[in-house]
Amino acid sequence: MLELKDVAVARSERVLFDGLSLTLAAGDLATVVGPNGAGKTSLLRVVAGLSRAHAGRLHWRGRAIDEGDPVYGRERLYLGHQPGLKSDLSVSENLRFLLQLQGAGFDQGTVAACLAPLGLAGAEHRPVRALSAGQRRRVALARMRLSGCLLWLLDEPFTNLDVDGQALVAGWLDEHLAAGGMAMVASHAPLGTRHPGRRLQVELGA
Amino acid sequence: MWLWFHKLGSPPYFYRTAGRLIPWFAIPAALLLLAGTVGGLAIAPPDYEQGDGFRIIYVHVPSAYLAMFGYVAMAVAAAIGLIWRMKLAFAFAAACAPVGAAFTFLCLATGSLWGKPMWGVWWDWDGRMTSMLVLLFLYLGVIALRGAFDDAAKGDRAAALLAIVGVVNIPIIKFSVDWWNTLHQPATISKLSAPSMTMDMLGWLLTMVVGYMLFFAAVVTLRLRGEVLLRERGARWIRGLDGRA
Amino acid sequence: MSGAWTAAGALARRDLRAALRRWGELALPLCFFVIVLTLFPLGLAPERDTLAAIGPGVLWVAALLASLLALETLFRGDMDDGSMEQLVLSPQPLALLALVKALIHWLLSGLPLVLLTPLVAQAFYLPTDALWVLALALLLATPTLSLIGAVAAALTASLRRGAGVLGILVLPLAVPLLVFGARATDLAIQGQSAAGPLYLLAALLALAITLAPLAIAAALRISVD
Numbered sequence: 001m002l003e004l005k006d007v008a009v010a011r012s013e014r015v016l017f018d019g020l021s022l023t024l025a026a027g028d029l030a031t032v033v034g035p036n037g038a039g040k041t042s043l044l045r046v047v048a049g050l051s052r053a054h055a056g057r058l059h060w061r062g063r064a065i066d067e068g069d070p071v072y073g074r075e076r077l078y079l080g081h082q083p084g085l086k087s088d089l090s091v092s093e094n095l096r097f098l099l100q101l102q103g104a105g106f107d108q109g110t111v112a113a114c115l116a117p118l119g120l121a122g123a124e125h126r127p128v129r130a131l132s133a134g135q136r137r138r139v140a141l142a143r144m145r146l147s148g149c150l151l152w153l154l155d156e157p158f159t160n161l162d163v164d165g166q167a168l169v170a171g172w173l174d175e176h177l178a179a180g181g182m183a184m185v186a187s188h189a190p191l192g193t194r195h196p197g198r199r200l201q202v203e204l205g206a
Numbered sequence: 207m208w209l210w211f212h213k214l215g216s217p218p219y220f221y222r223t224a225g226r227l228i229p230w231f232a233i234p235a236a237l238l239l240l241a242g243t244v245g246g247l248a249i250a251p252p253d254y255e256q257g258d259g260f261r262i263i264y265v266h267v268p269s270a271y272l273a274m275f276g277y278v279a280m281a282v283a284a285a286i287g288l289i290w291r292m293k294l295a296f297a298f299a300a301a302c303a304p305v306g307a308a309f310t311f312l313c314l315a316t317g318s319l320w321g322k323p324m325w326g327v328w329w330d331w332d333g334r335m336t337s338m339l340v341l342l343f344l345y346l347g348v349i350a351l352r353g354a355f356d357d358a359a360k361g362d363r364a365a366a367l368l369a370i371v372g373v374v375n376i377p378i379i380k381f382s383v384d385w386w387n388t389l390h391q392p393a394t395i396s397k398l399s400a401p402s403m404t405m406d407m408l409g410w411l412l413t414m415v416v417g418y419m420l421f422f423a424a425v426v427t428l429r430l431r432g433e434v435l436l437r438e439r440g441a442r443w444i445r446g447l448d449g450r451a
Numbered sequence: 452m453s454g455a456w457t458a459a460g461a462l463a464r465r466d467l468r469a470a471l472r473r474w475g476e477l478a479l480p481l482c483f484f485v486i487v488l489t490l491f492p493l494g495l496a497p498e499r500d501t502l503a504a505i506g507p508g509v510l511w512v513a514a515l516l517a518s519l520l521a522l523e524t525l526f527r528g529d530m531d532d533g534s535m536e537q538l539v540l541s542p543q544p545l546a547l548l549a550l551v552k553a554l555i556h557w558l559l560s561g562l563p564l565v566l567l568t569p570l571v572a573q574a575f576y577l578p579t580d581a582l583w584v585l586a587l588a589l590l591l592a593t594p595t596l597s598l599i600g601a602v603a604a605a606l607t608a609s610l611r612r613g614a615g616v617l618g619i620l621v622l623p624l625a626v627p628l629l630v631f632g633a634r635a636t637d638l639a640i641q642g643q644s645a646a647g648p649l650y651l652l653a654a655l656l657a658l659a660i661t662l663a664p665l666a667i668a669a670a671l672r673i674s675v676d
Contacts, residue, residue, distance in 0.1 A: 367666065
């Protein structure tokens with residue numbers, strides 16, 4: 001489904017790595033590991049479509065990914081270092097916007113059900129400004145789960161999360177993969193997923 | 207043709223080719239500028255209205271011409287760079303901008319020098335001069351924007367987009383300034399317009415224009431080689447140059 | 452395509468809400484506008500003839516500078532909190548989202564300026580008949596300014612010190628707006644028809660609405676890269 005062919009990634013014109021090829025199919029999880037500066041974030045940004053690959057090609061569903069590709073845009077979710085939340089808006093307003101932006105539906109009940117295990121029950125109407133960094137991360141993860149996207153691209157999803165939060169996210173990843181989803185995750189910490197599907201490890205800077 | 211285009215896009219090949227081209231621009235440029243200067247200053251007859259004062263057009267007119275040509279060339283290169291992702295085109299745009307800005311400044315400076323005897327003041331809000339001033343601001347914007355980025359590749363793309371936005375706006379700005387000018391100075395005829403030229407005046411002016419164009423080509427090529435070196439500073443082929451090439 | 456309109460509406464609502472919850476920031480460019488206008492009589496002499504003569508030009512220049520001040524924040528917040536990445540990555544046409552953001556920005560910074568100008572114009576002794584033309588000219592010129600300004604704001608969005616560059620980029624491009632706008636006001640003060648420059652301002656607006664969103668979108672893609 002997602003195919004990378006001979007991809008090279010550069011930052012400020014300096015090539016970080018090249019010749020990366022990989023294929024992700026339904027249920028596959030790719031973890032991206034490597035020391036700081038190896039290009040984990042750069043790789044995820046290239047796969048997401050924020051930056052261009054220095055060389056090589058990226059395909060989704062057998063077709064090259066264009067700039068602003070609507071199909072890929074609908075089915076790929078990217079969660080970077082910044083959660084992308086407006087601090088003056090409430091949790092529910094933020095989620096509604098992000099979901100509608102992606103073309104996904106917004107349902108009050110589903111959102112509440114998703115927020116409850118995150119310890120954010122009843123926080124729907126609190127402004128994001130009043131949340132801690134970990135709680136904001138949780139809101140961003142709720143959006144990930146609600147988006148209905150097929151491919152999750154997560155850059156350090158565990159940042160600011162406590163142990164419970166990490167276990168919860170690992171469980172969600174398992175569910176997502178079991179349902180035929182795909183994920184590419186850059187993380188320093190072990191993910192702790194249990195899903196028996198195919199696992200790939202992308203080692204950068206080795 | 208495509209193969210040649212592709213080959214030219216490769217920095218080492220371009221670097222060598224450009225190096226060989228420079229004398230072909232620079233030597234005729236020097237000869238034409240020398241001939242034009244002597245011809246314009248000494249041989250051409252004085253203007254019956256403006257006397258010897260008109261001779262500044264031999265600098266003013268070619269630099270005005272190149273100021274505009276430089277911006278368009280920069281914008282075309284910028285578009286090529288953005289559309290075909292050609293790095294050499296960005297380097298060309300980067301090499302062009304300061305040269306074009308320098309000609310714009312030269313045009314303004316000579317216009318001002320010319321204005322002093324003609325108008326009695328160093329600056330008059332003449333339509334063409336005002337347009338040139340705005341053009342200088344547009345050049346400065348492109349240069350400043352490129353310089354403001356830490357990431358050179360990003361700065362190239364941003365400056366390229368700005369150059370294209372600028373080139374779309376230039377006709378509108380020019381029109382609005384002319385319009386403004388005719389409204390506010392209905393009586394005075396713009397004295398910076400070229401005096402009625404006799405054939406020998408015009409001949410020397412053309413010599414100067416061609417000389418300026420070749421000079422522009424030589425300077426931009428020289429700067430472009432510098433840009434290529436700067437951008438490729440990590441590359442292997444540069445270490446093989448050993449200062450001769 | 453309905454998804455795109457839903458998303459555009461959602462973006463408009465989000466920007467409006469977020470801005471109105473910080474209405475104090477919205478008032479800043481307006482205060483700046485009024486203060487600049489106050490400085491002119493103080494710097495010159497408060498003679499009615501002088502002020503009436505320079506009034507139209509001063510009003511237009513002050514309006515330009517005030518909108519420049521407001522532009523600085525147009526994309527900054529979205530860049531800082533990561534929303535811009537999500538906008539760029541969304542399946543919706545980025546040019547449409549860019550147009551929505553520019554128009555909401557106009558609604559919050561340009562329109563208040565339009566509404567305020569006829570009031571402050573009293574201080575420059577503009578004849579009452581000319582106020583309508585002035586307001587109409589500003590109504591046509593300020594959205595164009597927001598769109599042109601948004602291109603420049605998008606180009607400088609990723610720069611830490613973008614403010615200085617922003618002015619150099621926007622003001623030369625705003626020359627036609629200033630010329631036509633001030634001319635329309637002048638004509639109205641002299642009691643003549645200002646239709647010509649008003650049509651030109653309308654034409655510029657049409658051009659800006661068509662082309663600027665594409666340029667903003669391209670600039671935003673460069674900025675998030």
